[in-house]
Amino acid sequence: MTELAGRTAFVTGGANGVGLGIARALLAEGCKVAIADVREDSIEAALKLLENQHVMGVKLDVSSREAYAEAADRVEAELGPVSLLFNNAGVNLFQTIDDSSYDDWDWLLGVNLHGVINGVTTFVPRMKAHGLGGHVCNTASMAAFLCNGAPGIYNTTKFAVRGLSESLRYSLAPHGIGVSMLCPGLVKTYIYASDAIRPDALKGTAKDVNTEFVSNLEKLHEAGMEPEVIAARTLEAIRQNRFYIFSHPEFRDELREVFDEVLDEFRDYPEDPGLADRLKIEAGRRASYKQAREVARALG
Numbered sequence: 368m369t370e371l372a373g374r375t376a377f378v379t380g381g382a383n384g385v386g387l388g389i390a391r392a393l394l395a396e397g398c399k400v401a402i403a404d405v406r407e408d409s410i411e412a413a414l415k416l417l418e419n420q421h422v423m424g425v426k427l428d429v430s431s432r433e434a435y436a437e438a439a440d441r442v443e444a445e446l447g448p449v450s451l452l453f454n455n456a457g458v459n460l461f462q463t464i465d466d467s468s469y470d471d472w473d474w475l476l477g478v479n480l481h482g483v484i485n486g487v488t489t490f491v492p493r494m495k496a497h498g499l500g501g502h503v504c505n506t507a508s509m510a511a512f513l514c515n516g517a518p519g520i521y522n523t524t525k526f527a528v529r530g531l532s533e534s535l536r537y538s539l540a541p542h543g544i545g546v547s548m549l550c551p552g553l554v555k556t557y558i559y560a561s562d563a564i565r566p567d568a569l570k571g572t573a574k575d576v577n578t579e580f581v582s583n584l585e586k587l588h589e590a591g592m593e594p595e596v597i598a599a600r601t602l603e604a605i606r607q608n609r610f611y612i613f614s615h616p617e618f619r620d621e622l623r624e625v626f627d628e629v630l631d632e633f634r635d636y637p638e639d640p641g642l643a644d645r646l647k648i649e650a651g652r653r654a655s656y657k658q659a660r661e662v663a664r665a666l667g
């Protein structure tokens with residue numbers, strides 16, 4: 368899909384950071400853009416900043432299925448059928464899994480994973496029905512590949528978005544709809560301030576916010592990549608129908624190191640009785656996976 372101009376895009380988390388950068392880049396390409404965000408004040412500020420008649424704001428908590436469908440109806444009534452979907456809204460919680468509560472899980476899974484599921488479940492049937500092709504871009508992270516003790520729940524959600532995105536890519540290719548997964552490293556955004564938008568209902572078992580830690584995170588994110596740079600790299604990848612969008616080339620060597628460690632874990636065990644039959648089954652599965660990758664790549 369090379370032509371972006373004239374299409375309608377729906378960008379979640381579009382009022383700040385990466386999403387705002389993508390919204391701005393899409394407008395510059397001649398797209399109509401809906402920025403969907405849970406922060407109303409940020410939406411207003413973003414609309415002022417963008418100053419463009421082809422952008423609209425919509426208040427949305429992506430973890431709500433009902434609200435998502437209503438937002439989609441409003442946007443399509445005003446801007447026309449959505450054929451570019453950016454599931455980008457995300458929050459982070461910088462703590463370990465053994466230190467986390469059910470409220471912590473519900474919040475992060477609700478936004479980072481169910482937000483993407485809701486976006487896909489709301490819009491993909493509409494995109495297929497509209498027959499305009501298009502593209503779904505899910506913002507994951509390098510944390511979809513690289514883990515540490517913290518942030519454990521965040522890692523879990525981003526690994527899940529990776530599986531969802533790759534599988535979706537193969538099922539949507541026959542419909543002329545591409546899928547990409549954006550995997551940034553550090554970006555100059557406000558994700559360190561996620562605590563500010565944690566819903567009251569999920570605060571019961573939350574730990575007190577460590578303001579000193581958050582202030583250190585803010586300094587760290589100051590060194591992040593500018594959202595405009597990521598946005599340009601993202602749109603280029605979408606035009607070329609690339610699945611992995613690795614905006615931060617500095618991660619290449621580390622990823623190779625980690626993948627090599629994974630491969631080194633294979634062992635040459637003696638042949639077990641079921642191997643010959645399994646190999647036939649796996650040969651069929653492997654051929655079909657390879658073909659799915661080829662079909663998806665050919666879409667561009």
Ligand SMILES: NC(=O)c1ccc[n+]([C@@H]2O[C@H](COP(=O)([O-])OP(=O)(O)OC[C@H]3O[C@@H](n4cnc5c(N)ncnc54)[C@H](O)[C@@H]3O)[C@@H](O)[C@H]2O)c1
Nearest residue numbers: 380383384385404405428429456457508553554556557558
């Ligand atoms: N900042 C980084 O270093 C970094 C690195 C890798 C990946 N990412 C990913 O990039 C994406 C965008 O984050 P960002 O860094 O631009 O952060 P950000 O906080 O600057 O922007 C995220 C936006 O999402 C919105 N949002 C949060 N919860 C929401 C909800 N329930 N419903 C709707 N909107 C909601 C916020 O209000 C905010 O405007 C996230 O998915 C994040 O995980 C960020």
